[in-house]
Amino acid sequence: MPRFFSKYKNFLFVLVPFGFLWAIKPLMPSWFFIPPKSCLGGCGSIEGMIPFVGWINTGIKFLKSYEIFGLFTFRELTRSISKGIDSVLNFTEAIFYNGFENLGIEPLPWIMLFGLAIVYGLYLRGWRLALLGGACFFYLALFSLRGIYELSMETLSAIAVSAPLSALIGLLFGIVAAKRKRFHDALWPVLNVLQSLPHFSYLIIVAIFFGVGSKAGVIATIIFAFPPMTRLTILGLKGVSQEIKEAGIMAGCSKWQMLFKVEIPSARSSIMLGINQVIMQCLAMVVIASFIGQKGLGHDLLARLQNLRLGQAFEIGVAVVFIAITLDRFSQAMALKEPERLKEGNFFKRHPFISSSILVILGSVILTFINPFASRIPTEYTISISGQLNSMIKFITTSLFNPLGAFRDFMLVYILMPTKAAFQSLPWIAVIAFVGLIGYRLGKLRLAITVMLFVFFIAASGYWVRALITLYMVCVSLVICALIGIPLGIWASKNDKRTKIVQNICDTFQTFPSFIYLLPAVMLFQISDVSAIFAIVIYSSIPITRYTIFGLRNIPNHIIEASITSGCTERQMLWKVKMPLAFPEILLGLNQTLMFALFMVMIAGFIGTVDLSQEIFRALTFADGGKGLIIGLCVAFIGLTADRLLVAWSDLQKKKLGFIS
Amino acid sequence: MNSEKIINCQNVWKLYGNNPEKFINSSEDKSLENIKKNNFIPAVRDANIDVYKGEILVIMGLSGSGKSTLLRCMSKLIDPTEGKVFFQGKSLTDLSQKELIEIRRHKMGMVFQHFALLPHRSVIQNVAFPLEVQGIDRETREERASKVIKLVGLEGREKYYPRELSGGQQQRVGLARSLAVEPEVWFLDEPFSALDPLIRKEMQNEFLKLQSMLHKTIVFITHDFDEAIRLADRIAIMYEGGIVQVGTAEQLITNPATDYVAEFTKDIPRAKLLTLNSLADKSDVNEYSMRLSGSEKIINVSAKILKSESNISITDSNNNIIGSINKDKIIKILFEK
Numbered sequence: 001m002p003r004f005f006s007k008y009k010n011f012l013f014v015l016v017p018f019g020f021l022w023a024i025k026p027l028m029p030s031w032f033f034i035p036p037k038s039c040l041g042g043c044g045s046i047e048g049m050i051p052f053v054g055w056i057n058t059g060i061k062f063l064k065s066y067e068i069f070g071l072f073t074f075r076e077l078t079r080s081i082s083k084g085i086d087s088v089l090n091f092t093e094a095i096f097y098n099g100f101e102n103l104g105i106e107p108l109p110w111i112m113l114f115g116l117a118i119v120y121g122l123y124l125r126g127w128r129l130a131l132l133g134g135a136c137f138f139y140l141a142l143f144s145l146r147g148i149y150e151l152s153m154e155t156l157s158a159i160a161v162s163a164p165l166s167a168l169i170g171l172l173f174g175i176v177a178a179k180r181k182r183f184h185d186a187l188w189p190v191l192n193v194l195q196s197l198p199h200f201s202y203l204i205i206v207a208i209f210f211g212v213g214s215k216a217g218v219i220a221t222i223i224f225a226f227p228p229m230t231r232l233t234i235l236g237l238k239g240v241s242q243e244i245k246e247a248g249i250m251a252g253c254s255k256w257q258m259l260f261k262v263e264i265p266s267a268r269s270s271i272m273l274g275i276n277q278v279i280m281q282c283l284a285m286v287v288i289a290s291f292i293g294q295k296g297l298g299h300d301l302l303a304r305l306q307n308l309r310l311g312q313a314f315e316i317g318v319a320v321v322f323i324a325i326t327l328d329r330f331s332q333a334m335a336l337k338e339p340e341r342l343k344e345g346n347f348f349k350r351h352p353f354i355s356s357s358i359l360v361i362l363g364s365v366i367l368t369f370i371n372p373f374a375s376r377i378p379t380e381y382t383i384s385i386s387g388q389l390n391s392m393i394k395f396i397t398t399s400l401f402n403p404l405g406a407f408r409d410f411m412l413v414y415i416l417m418p419t420k421a422a423f424q425s426l427p428w429i430a431v432i433a434f435v436g437l438i439g440y441r442l443g444k445l446r447l448a449i450t451v452m453l454f455v456f457f458i459a460a461s462g463y464w465v466r467a468l469i470t471l472y473m474v475c476v477s478l479v480i481c482a483l484i485g486i487p488l489g490i491w492a493s494k495n496d497k498r499t500k501i502v503q504n505i506c507d508t509f510q511t512f513p514s515f516i517y518l519l520p521a522v523m524l525f526q527i528s529d530v531s532a533i534f535a536i537v538i539y540s541s542i543p544i545t546r547y548t549i550f551g552l553r554n555i556p557n558h559i560i561e562a563s564i565t566s567g568c569t570e571r572q573m574l575w576k577v578k579m580p581l582a583f584p585e586i587l588l589g590l591n592q593t594l595m596f597a598l599f600m601v602m603i604a605g606f607i608g609t610v611d612l613s614q615e616i617f618r619a620l621t622f623a624d625g626g627k628g629l630i631i632g633l634c635v636a637f638i639g640l641t642a643d644r645l646l647v648a649w650s651d652l653q654k655k656k657l658g659f660i661s
Numbered sequence: 662m663n664s665e666k667i668i669n670c671q672n673v674w675k676l677y678g679n680n681p682e683k684f685i686n687s688s689e690d691k692s693l694e695n696i697k698k699n700n701f702i703p704a705v706r707d708a709n710i711d712v713y714k715g716e717i718l719v720i721m722g723l724s725g726s727g728k729s730t731l732l733r734c735m736s737k738l739i740d741p742t743e744g745k746v747f748f749q750g751k752s753l754t755d756l757s758q759k760e761l762i763e764i765r766r767h768k769m770g771m772v773f774q775h776f777a778l779l780p781h782r783s784v785i786q787n788v789a790f791p792l793e794v795q796g797i798d799r800e801t802r803e804e805r806a807s808k809v810i811k812l813v814g815l816e817g818r819e820k821y822y823p824r825e826l827s828g829g830q831q832q833r834v835g836l837a838r839s840l841a842v843e844p845e846v847w848f849l850d851e852p853f854s855a856l857d858p859l860i861r862k863e864m865q866n867e868f869l870k871l872q873s874m875l876h877k878t879i880v881f882i883t884h885d886f887d888e889a890i891r892l893a894d895r896i897a898i899m900y901e902g903g904i905v906q907v908g909t910a911e912q913l914i915t916n917p918a919t920d921y922v923a924e925f926t927k928d929i930p931r932a933k934l935l936t937l938n939s940l941a942d943k944s945d946v947n948e949y950s951m952r953l954s955g956s957e958k959i960i961n962v963s964a965k966i967l968k969s970e971s972n973i974s975i976t977d978s979n980n981n982i983i984g985s986i987n988k989d990k991i992i993k994i995l996f997e998k
Contacts, residue, residue, distance in 0.1 A: 243777035246738050250848075251791035251838075252766030261794065265781040339781055341820045 014437040021430035033427045035459040048462020052633075056626030060208060078209040085161065086215040092160045097153035109368045109375035110141040110149065115360035117326070123353040124333035136326040140319060141377050145384035146312060148297075148319050149376070155296035155323070158214055158289075159282045162221040167278045170226035171271065174233025175259070184234070191227045196595065196639040198602035199224055199288045200616045201632020204625045207292045217285070217294025225281035229274040236270025237263055272335030279331050280511070283324045287515040288603075291620060297323075301515065305606075310523055311390030317516050324511045393523055400524070408530045416476065416529050423472035428459045435641055442648040451644055454637040461630050469611035470601055471638060473529070477536040477597045482590065485541045489548025489589075490574065499549055506542045514539060514603050522607055532604035540596035547589025551582030584653040591646035598639045666747075667846055667878045668712040668735055673744035675705040675730050675902075685743045693901055703902035704730040705741070710897055710904055712846070717872065717879040719889040722899035728882050729850055731899065735880060736769055736848055737761060748846075766795050770839030771848040774855055776831045778823040778838075784810065785819040788837045795842075809837040812871070829860040836871070847877040851884065865891055886925060890934060898922055915939050931994050932960040940994065941975040941984030948982060949974045955983060959994060966991045 005012065025033055035049050066074045094100050099107040117133030140152045177184040199220070206220040240263050248262035264271065287298035297320050304313035348355045367374035373381075397404075432455045439448035458467045492502035517535040525531035555578055563577045579586075605613020612631050619628035654660045674685055678701035688695065696703045704727045712718050712735075720728045733739040734746055737753045746753045748764065756764070770791075778787050785806050786793075792802035810819055813833040823831055832852060839847060852868075853861045865888060872879065883889055889896050890910045897907040898921075906918040911934060917923035938955035951973045953962055966973055967988050975984045 241775070241777070243773045243775050244779065246733075247771070247773060247777035247779075247838075249738060250736060250765055250769060250771040251794055252762050252842075253794050254762060257794045261790075262779065265779065268781060338824065339783075339822055341783070341822065341825070 010441055013441055014434065017437060018430055018434045021427060021433055025427050032429055035428050035464050049460040052461050052630045053626040056629050060625050075209060082210040082215045082219060085218050088161050089214055089218060092157035096157040097150055106375060109364050110137060111367055111374040112361060112364035113137045115364055116357060119356050119360055124337055129329055129333055132329060133326055136322045139322055142382060143315060143384060144382040148316060151297045151300055152319055152323060155286055158218055158294060158296060162218045163279050163282045166222040166225040167229050167275050170229025170274060170278065171233050174230040178234045178237035191230060192640065193636050195227050196636040197632045198616060198635050200602060200620055201628045203292050204620055204623055204628035207623060208625050212293040214294045216292050217289030220289050220292065221282050221285040224285050225278045228277035228281065232270050232274030232277065236267030239270065240266045269335050276331040276335055279327050284513050286320060287513055305518065310393050311386035313519060314389050315384060315386050317519055321512050321516060324513055328511045397523060404524055408525050408528060411530050419476055420472045423468050426468060428464055431455055438645055442645060442652055447644060447648055451641045454641045457637055458634045461634055463612060463615060463631055463634050466612045466615055467634050473533060473601050473611060474594060474597045477533050477540060478594055480537045481541045481544050481593050485544030486548050489545045493549045493552035502545065506546050510542050514600055518607055527608045529609060531607060532609045535604055536597050536600040539600045540593045543592035543596055544589040547585050551585030552578050555581050581657060584650040587646050587650040591643055594642050595639055598635055602635060665714045666711045667714050667749060669747040670708050670710045671745045673705055673708040673734050673746060674742045675734060675739060676742050677702040677704060681742045705734060706902040708904050710907060712878060712880055714878050715876050716894040717881060717892055718895050718897065719881045719883060719893035720897045720899060721883055721886060721889045723884055726899040727902040728899050732848055732850055732880060732882050736771060767842060768845045770842060770844035772835045772839045772852040774851040776835045778831055778834055780823055784815060784821050784834050787834055788841050790838060791842045806841055809841050813837045828856050829864060832864060845878060847879045849881045851882050886929065910934055911939055932963060935959050937975050937986060940990050941986055943984040945985040946982050947985065949985060952976050963991050963995060
């Protein structure tokens with residue numbers, strides 16, 4: 001017995017008080033179980049212990065009418081920003097699909113985009129990338145019977161505004177943060193919250209201040225997409241080696257020369273990776289921003305999904321995925337591209353890319369005059385397979401109706417319902433104690449207090465019960481993801497070939513905008529907790545798989561050799577050597593998986609779960625900015641609590657293993 | 662050495678830790694023990710050293726001995742905690758940022774251990790970089806850069822990018838870049854430490870060849886005593902931030918100031934380094950049948966001395982006899998430690 005105690009003392013330290021608080025629940029009054037409401041926000045209010053929502057809404061009201069220098073209101077300022085965005089957007093829309101009517105200029109012909117994608121793909125990496133880019137635009141142009149091409153161009157013209165602006169803002173913040181420590185320290189927590197806040201929660205506030213429509217969508221996208229750029233810029237600038245900086249100083253650089261000629265170019269690949277991230281985030285927002293009226297692929301995908309016209313939704317979904325993968329691979333290739341020595345010879349030989357681009361542009365303009373196919377494939381020649389898809393989906397779902405239905409019902413009745421009930425019976429005080437004790441065990445008092453405050457915020461906000469349902473969905477998904485991802489990771493880490501296959505699958509899946517995952521979920525399981533969890537699991541299994549592979553493959557070779565010469569069998573090696581050493585990485589993978597799951601759980605609210613996400617959608621409908629933001633913060637704090645604890649645990653393990661000091 | 666002082670360090674201190682200025686200014690006891698007891702890391706302790714025009718001063722010490730920090734105090738990459746560094750009579754600490762930039766643009770050049778080339782620039786753009794930041798037009802700076810590139814033997818590689826070059830070639834680019842502004846002082850921070858032994862030797866020869874043409878004032882950092890001996894006019898040995906001894910290689914070997922220096926120089930083949938002067942019996946100025954110049958290295962004349970049965974006279978540069986030597990002494994130097 002004493003051995004048992006000492007071995008599991010860390011677990012007992014947390015679980016015994018937690019279990020005790022849970023067990024005494026029947027003996028305690030109801031405030032012990034559900035956070036009480038207080039009269040802080042007026043006694044009739046529907047809010048929780050502390051009226052955060054009311055405060056935020058008062059703040060919004062104040063800002064709306066607040067006059068800056070007595071000249072114009074804050075809202076007038078934000079509205080004029082959105083006007084500015086709107087005119088830029090009109091310009092890109094003209095380029096991509098409207099054309100400049102009064103100047104008599106046609107929009108870019110599809111053949112030009114097609115040709116440029118091929119030339120640029122060849123220049124960046126080779127024929128495979130060229131093929132991808134070419135295929136993407138060919139699909140968009142050909143499968144356009146229901147207007148996919150126009151929708152795609154609408155989406156692209158929005159990205160053409162939001163991505164550069166977002167990257168620029170992110171870069172500026174990153175530069176200042178890398179140079180000014182105080183700005184960095186102030187910015188960092190804001191970035192953390194911004195990145196764990198569900199998108200829907202600030203859509204409302206964006207709509208209040210910037211209006212609705214594509215311009216508001218662009219602004220929401222910019223806010224959402226800049227944090228990773230800032231992070232990667234900071235990382236890149238801080239990673240510039242001391243020697244390189246000294247070389248710059250010794251060459252006699254002024255402050256600005258240092259920044260623009262030495263530091264930024266040296267951090268180039270990190271910054272380019274930031275641009276890649278920005279583009280991906282912009283694509284993730286394509287669907288989400290359509291909630292506040294952004295036009296394009298996302299808007300139509302959403303409408304089809306709502307009407308359960310899955311075949312058409314699928315066709316649009318493929319277009320979104322195609323664009324996402326293409327932009328991702330191209331921007332990645334751009335990040336990895338090394339400067340190349342110019343070849344000797346004439347202009348064509350020295351600048352093959354520029355010259356062939358010019359040829360493509362001129363050629364396609366000429367082609368449009370010769371043959372209308374070059375500017376836009378005429379509608380009668382475009383195709384759509386949504387009809388066939390619809391009947392296929394119908395066939396699959398009807399033939400699989402019984403087994404799938406049985407599976408769904410089994411999951412609901414025997415696993416999900418009981419788990420949900422168990423989560424809902426958690427007393428809030430016990431949960432606060434739980435995270436506090438873990439925090440204290442892992443870090444110091446500081447960590448414990450931070451995570452307890454996070455949880456207290458949720459309890460006090462008045463959305464505790466909903467938060468427990470969100471927590472239940474996330475935890476169930478997390479367990480399933482671990483059961484899929486860890487074995488898959490172990491399998492994949494066996495040899496290079498498997499690793500490559502699985503990593504490619506992960507890369508591709510991660511590129512899919514999250515809304516896409518709702519499609520198969522709804523097809524297979526209609527609308528239920530099972531379909532929500534299905535969508536969450538496919539999306540969130542990616543990081544745990546990746547990190548497991550990473551952890552297992554990055555064990556120093558001499559340790560593997562030592563265990564082989566000690567006579568380990570494969571199995572012993574895995575469980576006695578590799579897994580313990582990979583454990584800290586696997587923990588980080590779990591952390592990422594949890595973040596992905598939280599993100600997806602919010603989107604799953606769209607197909608009717610009853611947790612926090614449903615409340616957010618309600619807030620969206622009633623344009624209740626305060627509510628949206630507070631629920632968003634609740635979700636963010638669930639994420640940040642888990643993040644703090646798991647990262648602290650991982651660090652502790654790494655320290656124990658001597659990986660970090 | 663009676664030539665002009667280019668760099669003059671006066672009581673230079675650099676401590677790392679919490680508020681080292683206060684410690685330096687208020688503490689009576691600035692011994693190594695007390696510094697460590699107060700949780701400061703002694704990078705440079707009370708360094709007084711001069712660099713004379715046209716000499717190669719090698720600062721030598723093990724890693725963590727503070728040699729790189731001292732070099733960075735000389736180039737003002739690091740602010741000393743206390744003390745002054747004069748560059749051609751001007752106190753570096755009192756210069757404005759603008760004046761410092763001017764000095765760096767025209768009078769200093771520096772070479773780094775890991776080359777520190779800008780990866781996004783070709784060889785010629787790297788070499789021309791210090792000229793570019795001065796605002797010199799492209800044609801002029803590339804013309805000047807190509808001359809230096811030729812000097813370091815990289816002709817034909819102007820358009821290459823650093824990643825396409827070997828380590829030795831990359832450091833040649835580093836040398837060229839530091840020479841592009843025709844600096845008066847040349848700082849080299851372990852320039853050859855990251856290279857393979859064979860390449861290192863080749864680069865050392867190259868370096869000596871360059872110096873014989875250019876006559877720069879050089880501060881050279883190394884942890885390799887062999888390298889120090891090959892290159893140095895004078896060697897400064899550092900230990901835990903303090904300069905233990907400064908002198909020619911011969912002085913360090915024959916008169917080590919501390920046990921630490923003696924330990925360092927113990928394994929050095931003396932015969933290669935010492936001259937007859939340092940072994941001569943100065944009390945015996947008799948005329949013997951053979952005369953040898955005192956400035957000869959022992960290794961070069963040992964065969965002659967060993968063949969000779971009698972003593973040999975040692976002469977100074979004016980051919981006056983200043984002492985004598987016999988083969989017993991040579992045998993001792995060659996075969997005993």
